[in-house]
Amino acid sequence: MISPLTLRINQRMALTHRIIILVALLAISVTAVSPAAKLKPKQTVPTTPPPPPAISAAAKDFLDAHNKARAMVGVPPLVWSRTLEAAANRLARYQRNQKKCEFASLNPGKYGANQLWGKGLAVPPSLAVETWVKEKPFYNYKSDTCAANHTCGVYKQVVWRNSKELGCAQATCAKESTVLTICFYNPPGNIIGQKPY
Template identity: 40%
Template sequence: MEWCEHLLAVNFAIVNFALPSFAQNMQEDFLDAQNLQEDFLDAQNNARAEVNVEPLAWDDQVAAYSLAYAEQRIGDCNLVHSEGPYGENIAMGTDDMSIADALEMWIEEKVYYDHCSNSCAAGEICGHYTQVVWRDSIHIGCAKVRCDYGGTFILQL
């Protein structure tokens, strides 16, 4: 077999095997992003419905901001707020923390929140919960990244 026939065989293999794999990875990434979006929206909107607050809508611009900041935290996964223009919740897990786990952690603070006084019980934290159900919030954008050490950083704006 001449060298050009080998080259043709290699090119054929790349087209038939590499591209479908690449396309499959793109499709999996798209489905993961879509599932992430649905997971954030469903859990937050369920918590908001419990207190008669309108549901949130996904905002691609806010999500892009969230992802850009979350990617900055990949090296250390520190719970540091972005100090950007949005209110935000952050969570960090030492393993692959799920969206549901992060939201459950924030929503569990509800027991410490007094709706009448709009304040937390003495010595307790409830600011993550209030961020989830804040009446004036109408859009959301979130991101989840795996940190260099294997943990997870989740940001909700």
């Protein structure tokens, strides 16, 4: 027969073993589901926006020529817009495919626009812009007018202070030996009653 003292010691030991096993199981389960164990290392968020996607050499040529003219009158540079480029491209392709590279009808729309038609020669983007900028001597800033028998609206659009974005395209009509260049500007310029800069 087991004495009452031995029975109590055995019961306490059994209870102690159960408590130890229970604590061990709790420790294992807490470690398995601990949120700290599931956290990934802290990732840093960049503070500067990613650089814009690279633009084509022609786009860079258009943009550089515009921004050179704009810098000469102290207005901020334009940025290239893929949206405007796509719109100019659609219109230039339409003019090539349907109108034999004739000038496009550029009725006032949501974008400002310039176009150049060249026959029998290559028209690099910078040459198109330089042709528009050649109207500068015919623009009278003080009176905001063009000299008699001259135009200057395409020059004014190139340097229009409030225009921020640029997109251009060219189409070549080989049979007619012509090149049509179209540039769109957003917001549009040449607003009556406002000077370009």
